[in-house]
């Protein structure tokens with residue numbers, strides 16, 4: 141089957157839906173494709189709490205203050221143009237969402253803004269109770285359905301971007317529930333596929349977050365930036381098994397109720413580490429990288445909890461207060477056998493967000509004309525570490541920008557699609573076969589374990605080299621023709637296509653991590669502790685004749701640079 | 703502890719068929735955890751739908767669990783038999799996967 145559109149948006153999360161809306165508003169026809177169901181497959185619907193924007197509703201604020209915090213967290217590596225855009229346009233998008241009735245929590249007639257680590261003042265809006273992501277998704281889905289000109293296609297997994305004469309001209313896709321191969325001609329393509337945290341064993345990811353967009357971009361000829369910076373969320377839920385709740389849910393509990401992090405000796409340990417960071421005042425303001433470090437070090441010193449993390453305790457908070465703050469959530473916890481007033485839970489760092497991603501200019505355009513990126517799929521705005529609450533804001537702001545710019549690009553040119561541009565990938569999909577091969581689901585688990593053990597928050601040259609070798613071995617094990625079972629709805633074929641992407645992306649992360657011989661933000665080298673001023677540099681990954689290539693470039697610090 | 707999952711297999715038009723899988727589990731683990739273990743350790747061809755795994759946010763994992771419509775990610779594994787079947791009022795695609803995509807989002 142073949143489809144034609146002016147703008148193809150890949151991924152229906154917050155960024156993709158905003159891009160589709162803005163592209164349609166600019167006058168282009170849009171296909172919005174998601175490998176899962178539009179608005180449900182990625183991180184956006186799972187997000188539980190804060191969205192950062194300098195609204196000044198709670199206390200006076202200015203986007204320049206938000207920018208200063210964002211740049212400080214990024215440890216010298218932010219692309220100042222993107223960071224400034226995020227902070228300056230964030231308030232506009234948050235108010236636009238408000239006008240679409242997303243339901244930001246209010247207090248005394250104004251939008252309520254909460255304090256979050258790394259922010260200099262209360263800046264984060266949310267929807268009660270722990271409903272930010274679902275509310276955002278529902279609102280955007282409603283808009284996307286309501287405006288004309290957007291064709292939504294769920295279960296359409298984009299396998300490769302089509303490139304002709306160096307320009308993006310569409311894509312090749314697999315429609316999962318029918319097994320059909322679909323080619324799409326488009327005058328502009330927007331990658332809005334979200335992050336890569338599914339590469340890790342302990343993660344907050346959905347099944348669709350294996351980093352497809354990074355692999356799509358690389359194979360299309362675009363570049364990636366800052367791939368070594370994977371953010372680990374320090375207090376991901378570890379034990380007891382908690383079902384039906386987001387594993388990063390303890391963050392809002394800490395904001396509202398203050399919760400204590402304890403080691404096996406039941407002693408608070410955060411302050412031991414807070415003193416080492418000049419940006420910390422010793423309260424619950426450990427940024428994510430530092431808190432991750434603190435827990436790992438406690439576990440390493442033999443002071444971890446039984447499941448291998450730390451205890452998080454709310455036992456000092458009266459039961460009534462817990463109930464007042466979290467209402468129905470308390471019952472969901474009780475259904476999991478957890479009573480916070482009586483027992484601590486166990487938490488550990490889990491892969492949560494990716495700072496790096498597709499390298500774009502101030503128009504969200506990659507080095508491949510016609511190929512744009514937005515949301516978590518894009519890199520650069522957050523540098524070496526992201527502030528909490530910046531990710532959803534970035535999805536809105538960059539999504540809207542990418543959609544508008546892609547539409548303008550598309551409206552100014554004629555159709556450049558030709559079947560030659562999709563032939564290679566169509567042939568690849570047609571070559572899928574049932575044959576003896578590894579269990580693809582087990583191979584993904586092996587890859588995740590490998591990444592956690594060797595390319596996790598703490599790395600050394602030795603573990604990274606071992607990872608490079610192991611990743612190449614898995615790559616040759618799965619072969620270069622897809623493994624398949626039976627069409628349609630073939631989970632083996634999907635695994636194989638996922639592995640094709642995950643392996644390429646994992647290799648990009650590993651190569652960049654190995655080259656960076658210092659510790660900065662979310663990248664911590666045990667064999668190179670401490671920040672090295674000479675490394676105030678971005679690393680850029682590309683794919684040249686099938687090989688990964690790494691180059692260095694000074695960060696863009698001039699926010700008005702063209 | 704061990705759970706025995708009796709799982710509907712096949713595509714529309716085929717005669718009704720089930721397969722049985724045994725999985726070791728820890729208390730608190732979900733039916734979805736069990737199905738993912740089956741794929742990883744026994745049979746990667748088993749098809750079921752899910753996205754968010756823990757958050758109960760995507761609402762894609764609904765199926766018939768012991769005859770009741772439930773989310774696989776919030777139902778818990780139990781010792782003994784559990785019967786898993788596709789949603790009864792939706793068109794079958796394969797195994798436990800049914801057509802739940804809104805009509806205007808289909809190809």
Ligand SMILES: Cc1cc2nc3c(=O)[nH]c(=O)nc-3n(C[C@H](O)[C@H](O)[C@H](O)COP(=O)(O)OP(=O)(O)OC[C@H]3O[C@@H](n4cnc5c(N)ncnc54)[C@H](O)[C@@H]3O)c2cc1C
Nearest residue numbers: 151153154155175181182183184189190298334515516532
């Ligand atoms: C559990 C959790 C909680 C979070 N909480 C917060 C928070 O409180 N505040 C905050 O600011 N940030 C939070 N984040 C981060 C934030 O939610 C994400 O960074 C943001 O939502 C990303 O939006 P996105 O649109 O770029 O990607 P996503 O929302 O992840 O959407 C990407 C979409 O692309 C689709 N897709 C992927 N590959 C393909 C392909 N090949 N073909 C077709 N479609 C594809 C996926 O199915 C998915 O629907 C959280 C993240 C998680 C995981």
Ligand code: FES
Nearest residue numbers: 755758761763775
């Ligand atoms: S897997 Fe998302 S709701 Fe069950």
